[in-house]
Amino acid sequence: MRKNSNRKFLRHNRLLQPKTPARLVVLSHMGKHTCARGTHLELRTPPGYGLTQDIRERAAKLAASSGAVVHEQHDLAELPTEFDVVYTTRWQTTGTSKPDPNWRTVFAPFQVTTELMDRFPDAVFMHDLPAHRGEEVVAEVLDGPRSIAFDQAENKMHSAMAVLEWCVAGNGGRCAAPA
Secondary structure (H helix, E strand, O other), X not given: OOOXXXXXXXXXXXXXXXXXXXXXXXXXXXXXXXXXXXXXXXXEOOOOOOOOHHHHHHHHHHHHHHOOEEEEEOOOOOOOOOXXXXXXXXXXXXXXXXXXXXXXXXXXXXXXXXXXXXXXXXXXXXXXXXXXXXXXXXXXXXXXOOEOHHHHHHHHXXXXXXXXXXXXXXXXXXXXXXX
């Protein structure tokens, strides 16, 4: 994580910023989101790849109870002018397929480019990795100075190691392999 940063990140899709409300734009499709108090979450997904009605309703209820804002739109028009984080995830997950054979064309406008990042000069870039350079993000952004994707991956590794250690320790057999 960058030095002198007042941002705190928990897991890849949760953001807490203690002093001011956070502004986060999420590009591409992500399944579930949670909002910290005062968070402004902008979801931008291709048409037909957004949140389900059930998840939208749960997100709205959670946002209302925590003073957060969750807004989903299917284009990049009318984005707010400031963001702390631009986050995307893989467009193609192993073992899944998209119903539209031309899905890459539908997703192309949602690619995180240097031009998009230039619109938000104070924002950092996050990605849950592994990334597909040239698809959901260009290499210049992923490998650039504003990317914290590799710090994010390192944090995820430490979390996974802690869970593994907890499981290996036995913990009353709750993680023990079947006999």
